Amino acid sequence: MGAVIPEDLAAEHPAAVQQIEGIGVPSAAFVDQAAYIRTVRAGLSGEVVRQAINAIGHRNFFARLLGTTSGHLGRLYGRESLGRARTEGLLDTLRTFAAAAAAFGGLERAQDWLDTALPALGGDRPIDLCDTFEGRRLVREIIRKVEYGEFP
16 A cells, blocks of 8 residues: 655655555655545555554554454454544554654654653653544644654
8 A cells, every 4th residue: 555755755754654664554644634634535454453553562552542452453454444433543643653753763762752651741651642633633742842842
């Protein structure tokens, strides 16, 4: 499911582009709103869930995000399409993780940050907020502040 990425987008967000290629989502969906919307409408396959868990971990988080149990995640893997709601939740989450990877210089450092309790979040870990759209928006807002040096 690869996509041709405009050079200016790839140059602006190289870590995000690199991360998405590893999990079978069109790279443009991370940096282009129109591509994001097209991807949501087309739907992601359950295979992307398996790839995301293998690449990122946090099996219980993905189960919560997708409205199932950790034991039932395997049932999603074979689905041709997750449906719009699950696709958008998964894609938005992956976009948030890619933004963190870009800001912190890689997925491993981003995961450390996502797993750290932050006073700015009332002591919550960013990962714990990423199961809702508003939570992901807040986490991306903090990531932008980190990128611009506005976050201690």
